[in-house]
Amino acid sequence: MWLELALIAIVFLGIVILGNSRLATTIQLFALQSFILSATPLLVHPGPHAVIMAIATVLLKVILMPSLLFWAIRHVSIRREDQPLVGYGKTLLLGGFLTAVAFLISSRLDLPVREASNLLVPSAFSIIMIGFLLLVSRLKAITQVIGYLVMENGIFLFALLLLEKTPLLVEMGILLDIFVGTLVMGIIINHINQEFGSANTANLTSLRD
Amino acid sequence: MELFLLLSLPLLMAALVFAMPQDGLRKPVLLSTASIHLSATAALWQGPRDVHFNAFLGFDALSHLVLNIISILFFAVAVYLTGHLKEKRKRSNRILTGCLLCLLSAMTLVTMSRHMGLLWIAIAVTTLLSAPLINYYRTGASIEATWKYLLISSLGIALGLLGTLFLAVSATSLKTIFLEDILANAASLSPSWLKLSAIFLLVGYGTKMGLAPMHAWKPDAYGEAPAPVGALMSGALTGCAFLAVFRVAQICFHAHLQEFISPVFILLGVLSLGIAAVFIIGQKDFSRMLGYSSVEHMGILVLGLGLGGGAIWASLFHMVNNAFAKGLIFLAAGNLYRHFNTRKIEGIRGAIHTVPATGIFLVLGLLVITGFPPFGIFYSELLILKAALATGRYVVIFFYLLFLSVIFFGYARIILDMALGKPDNADVAAPKEDLFMVAPLVILALVLVFTGVFVPGPLYGLINEASALLGGG
Secondary structure, eight states, rough: HHHHHHHHHHHHHHHHHHTTBBBBHHHHHHHHHHHHHHHHHHHSSOOOHHHHHHEEEEHIIIIIIHHHHHHTTTSSSBBOOSSSSSSSSHHHHHHHHHHHHHHHHHOOOOOOOOSTTTTTHHHHHHHHHHHHHHHHHHOBBBHHHHHHHHHHHHHHHHHHTTTTSSHHHHHHHHHHHHHHHHHHHHHHHHHHHHSSSOBBBBOOOOOOO | OHHIIIIIHHHHHHHHHHHHHHTTTHHHHHHHHHHHHHHHHTTTTOOOOOEEEESSBBBBHHHHHHHHHHHHHHHHHHHHHHHHHHHHSSSSOOOHHHHHHHHHHHHHHHBBBBHHHHHHHHHHHHOOOHHHHHGGGOOHHHHHHHHHHHHHHHHHHHHHHHHHHHHHHHTTTTOBBBBBHHHHGGSSSHHHHHHHHHHHHHHHHHHHHTOOEEEEETHHHHHHHHHHHHHHHIIIIHHHHHHHHHHHHHHHHHHTTTTHHHHHHHHHHHHHHHHHHHHHOHHHHHHHEEEHOOOHHHHHHHHHHHHOOOOOHHHHHHHHHHHHHHHHHHHHHHHHHHHHHBBGGGGGOOHHHHHHHHHHHHHHHHHHHHTTSSSSSHHHHHHHHHHHHHHHHHHHHHHHOOOHHHHHHHHHHHHHIIIOOOOOOTTTTOOOOOHHHHHHHHHHHHIIIIIIIIIOOOHHHHHHHHHHHHTOO
């Protein structure tokens, strides 16, 4: 029951992120989504393993990564995504469509593992696709990073299926890896700001054949 | 002991380099770490082929092969940087040397991983560590290249992670994804999830390898990265990615999914060759051309995996020769850029007259890469053709030969113009070529002779054993 509620909230937040144009709000929404996400391991398989996962997720995805992203845009004056590659209305429609596709695909998949809730796999797939959509439809570097992180949140949800079987060491490695990835991306966004005066990847079009 | 020297020592040295206040001391640290790594790798030739340190870390023939490529190339690059960094005294080399040392450790970890999750982590770490290296010059163009590289690779790697999770779902009955367990019980994997997993893993690690159509980052990154970094990326990093793809093939072949996965390999291979052919013809920037050339050779590697049988041997042989040849060309190109102050092909004329040592090695490297006899790549390309003939894939043969000849034509123009053409300003006194920047060229050229022309018995045996992992002869 609580798990379903959390999953619905996570997918809902994903769609809200899709329709949002303010960079700061997008980062906060991502932090909120990650916060709800951090509770899911406890709801699926309560135990020491889940507690460690939850704490690590809160530390990295709710506190460190959002602060890092805020640091990366601290000097950016334009804090809105005014001209996305694909308009907001269209991305929202597409997001809804992709969520439906995710549910359709998951209903066809035959899982050899027992699921904690039959909403788990479809919501994981919808979040992955929403993140992907965000990544390809926006021009601001920060929104692209958030798209990547939302995708990773979806993969995290899918990984809950295998929570008991994955060694903790490997899971920690993956989380740390994503964090370092965000760190490197944050630093590069900072370089983009310094070089071009804005974190708009529309500036990055000089290399082509 | 081997574990410490190969994995931990580079990391410790990287910490030392980051803590060091002066630039001057970093080069000796880099060079000595590279030498120790190379000697430790060389010492492994004495021991048994299959070593298991613990459940997560171990060696097999393929690991040995890739580790040797990494270690030799890294050593050559370290020698080269000893000369190269002298030029760039304005900028601190802390990040460059530190990231290079961490990258050495991460690439070693890729070769040693015996757990598919750990393999994913190691590959992802190599991506993150190479991003600051591409961005060394911090110009607008290099920032753009780094951003594209980071974003496309991260996306690919995320799909790879999903593929790894799918693999774990398909291995539900095993409860682990240790390579040994999966290979031993491949028959018990759920085939539909394994197929899904193989596709995602191929897309993920294929992005890292730079296979078309996931290659968009490659010409940009190779074009903007400093030459020694390009040498490492095109030789060692692609080798790591190929190792990951090889592991996927290993799992699929053991699970009797060869008929499902082989056409995918062949399609990706031919597509990469085609894309490379289109963009190499008429390419104006030498480094970008090397990027497309890398796409071409990665295509040949997976084509070999797809054809199976003798082509697998050819594929591994090709990987070794391509790695060292690319290293040689990139380092020679670095000398040329320094001398001519441009990366444009039209700006570089008559290298043999102005910088003779570099010019000769550049021609040698380009001859190897184009597949001239008697060098190794000629044999591997021929062996792949033979395997395709033996299985009667005439459409593949048609495209393979078509694209290879187009690419050959593209290279020929470049070799003739750049190396042998008349220099524009022959009377300008050329600065002498730095010993440290020519010595690695000599090393790599010697290695190329021994990996391609006179192949020593142990190397031959090692490639045999590695290709036997996929049932190739």
